[in-house]
Amino acid sequence: MEAEGFDISRAEELKVRANEAFKAHKYAQSIELYTQAIERNGQNAVYWANRSFAHLKLEEYGSAIQDASKAIEVDPKVITEEVLLILLWGxxxxxxxxxxxxxxxxxxxxxxxxxxxxxxxxxxxxxxxxxxxxxxxxxxxxxxxxxxxxFEEAISVPVSQRRSVAESIDYHTIGGDPSPSSMPTEVALGAVAVAVVAAVLMMVGTTAAIVVSTILVGLLMVLGACWWSGLMGGIHTKSRVHDLDVEPQYSGAKIEGDVVVLDFVKKMLEDFKNQKCLHKRYAFQIVLQTREMLRAMPSLVDITIPEGNHFTVCGDVHGQFYDLLNIFELNGLPSEENPYLFNGDFVDRGSFSLEVILTLFAFKCMCPSAIYLARGNHESKSMNKIYGFEGEVRSKLSETFVELFAEVFCCLPLAHVINQKVFVVHGGLFSVDGVKLSDIRAIDRFCEPPEEGLMCELLWSDPQPSLGRGPSKRGVGLSFGADVTKRFLQENNLDLVVRSHEVKDEGYEIEHDGKLITVFSAPNYCDQMGNKGAFIRFEAPDLKPNIVTFSAVVATPRCQANGICKQLPSTISIAYTADQDFPESVYCVAAQQIFCGLESPLRKLTWKECWWTFEKCSFMFVVVIHRDIGTGLEVGFD
Structure with a gap:
């Protein structure tokens, strides 16, 4: 007998349909069906838990946490590995x-x-x-x-006393003598010494701290002179660049002098297509030159398109290098006559994030007015560590480049305005009304994104169908309605908001009474979403958006395998198994793809084969054992 007010049988039917949608990677549809099931029986914790996991697949962390918490509230015994992960991820x-x-x-x-x-x-x-x-x-x-x-927080050097990695590298003098300027200052060493004492006092008490701190401070003073110059393994500064001379046998793309030209960029793209690497010397040059250009730009960049000319805006690329090449095939290479704006999230998730970012930076060096770059929420240390870019850079280049890219990402502008009419930003609008373009120009962007405020909201916010403002489904930023968009445009004499940040089935979506367009340029996102990609062409002077959609390019098996092998160990690999001690078979996915992609190429590898794969690539990795749900990501759904 069904409880009063509940339609249990219909709820179960909806849950089954939702599970099928989830397995087909139709996560938005599964959320809608789980919601209908919850409306008919809100006392079934499984519905809340399953919807939470679907939200997590779409990176809607805020909603995922709420549903996971509700599942536990309805039935504390529903605590599964999935629910715990959602809570902890939050x-x-x-x-x-x-x-x-x-x-x-x-x-x-x-x-x-x-x-x-x-x-x-x-x-x-x-x-x-x-x-x-x-x-x-x-x-x-x-x-x-x-x-x-x-302890790590206590001994960290204050930001004001940290030395820029970029300023310690001079590609002109690669192979030169050690430079004393690469040594840490006495002030920094003193600060570290004091911090060590404070940290040890806090952790082990006064008596033990005296002994331990004396030893640690002594070691710091002895090793301090060597600290910055490369004891962390693989760090190349002015004093550690002897191995970066261009070898005679190097046959890849070369920069002649200090000028990046189109022939170099074309050769580099061809090398990347064939899985060849760019020499570190030229990678340094491209990244450092781009940094200097970006540092000189304001936080809000004004772009002028002359009458009769056009301008192209692209959304998230996420390391999908072959799809980036397809954009250039469809729309032409960046040039002064064919300029682009890439609206953030260049890296992470895709297997070729390094190739993507070096390509965009190289075009910027070749012709600064040919390409504009905006910061996305994935141009940050925390996201790069989780979703793959940090590990990819470390494995393909070096630790120095990890820090260098982090510095350069902090220089990226936050938003652009095209012909004083089209506002382009990665995420969205703000938690308060009255924000002027001058307020955005005044943002000090040279830092990691904060957890709140204008900069955070520019990178993280999303539109919502309802009016007003609401909590972010991601747990960061906010959701804003059509009325918020309309007021912002009116107050700043603008016509349109263009943003990215969200996967759309058709590669784009027009919302808020035509006043807001989302554009996403990574088709078949994470190799499984099945979405199209899109870009927008604006023609001056009317700036009417012409939206072009395209499908994913299928890379060759060799390209996919090489990219995945380089990407997998970048953070952590997950092994789903029923046996904790060296099982016969495992189910591996990349950490940055835990919930969205690239599982299949290594699905059937045995433990020994998997271990051999990583050892052969000389990568460090950690295997995480999941003992409860057996094999398969979807197992565990009721």
Whole structure:
């Protein structure tokens, strides 16, 4: 007998349909169906948990956390690995640092988590599973991780005293003598020494701290002179660039002198298509020259299109190099007569993020007015650590480039205005009315994105169908309605908002009474979403948007395999198995693709084959054992 007010049988039918939509990667449709099931039976925790996981697939972390919390509220026993992961994923403030501190075999729900939140959840798990020895072990691991992070915070050098990696590199003098300017200052060493003492006092008490601090400070003073010049392994500064001379046998693209020309860029693109690498010397030159140009630009860039000319705006590319080449095939290479604006999220997730960013930067060096670049939410340290770019750069180039790209990303402008009428930004609008273009110009953007404020909202916000403002489905920024868009345009004498940041089935979507367009340029996102890509061409003077859609380019198997092998170990690999101790077979996915893509190429590898793959590529990786849900990402759905 069905409970009063509930339609349990119909809810189950909807849940089954939602599960099928989820397995077909139609996550938005599955969310809609789960919602209908919840409306008919809101006391079934499985519906909330499943909808939470679907939100997570779409990177709607805020909504995912809310649904996961509701699932536990309805039925505390619903705590599964998936629900825990969603809860722990939610507060990602410390996420990037967790990856560096957890270098051991961990269970899945201790991977991507804020340690404070992990601590609370482990207490809950321990209470609900008092006989589970894993609960106690994981709680101790979290406590240890918290202490380690506090120690790292205490000894970190203040931002004002940090030396720019870019300023320590001079590609003109590659192979030169060590430079004393690469040594840390006495002030920085003193600050570190004081911080060490404070941290140890906090962690182990006064008596032990005196002994430990004396040893640590002594080591710091002895090793300080060597610190910046490369003890971290693979760091190349002015004093460590002897190995970057261009070898006689190098046959790739070469820059003659200081000028990047079209012939060089074309040769580089051809090399990239054939899985060849650009020499580090030229990569340094491209990135450093781009940095100088970006630093000189304002946070809000005004673009003027002469009458009779056109201008192209592209959305997220996400490391899909072959699709970027397809855009150029369809619309022409960037030039002064054929300018582009790439609206953020150049990197992460795709297998060829380095090739994408070097291509865009090379065109910027070739002709600054041929290409404009805006910052996206993925041009940040925390996102690059999680979603693959950091590991890809480290494996293809060096640790120095990881820091160098992080610095350059902080120089990217936040928004553009075309002919004083079209406002182009990666994310969206603001939590308050009255924001003027002058307020955006005044933003000090040379930093990692904050967790709130105008800069955060420019990078993270999304439009919503309802009026007004609402909480962000991502957990960062906000959602804003058509009335918010209309007021912003009126107050700034603008006609249109163009933004990116969201996958759209057709590659674009026109919303808010035609006043807002979302454009997304990564077709078949993460090799599984099945969406089209799009770009927008504006013709001056009327600036009527002409939207061009295109399908994904299928890379050759060799290209896919090479790209995936380079990408997989960039952060962490996940092994789903029923056996914790060296199982016979595993299910591997890249960490940056945990919920969206690239699982199939390594799905059937045996443990030994998988290990050999990583060892052969000389990559470090961590395997995470998931003991409960067997094989397959979708298993665990009721």
């Amino acid at each position: 507060n990602s403030k410390m996420l990037s640092r967790i990856f560096s501190s957890m270098c051991k075999f961990l269970t899945l729900h201790n991977v991507a988590c804020d340690t404070g939140l992990a601590y609370q959840v482990d207490l809950m798990v321990k209470k609900l599973r008092p006989n589970d020895p894993d609960a106690t072990r994981k709680l101790k691991e979290c406590e240890k991780a918290v202490k380690k992070l506090k």
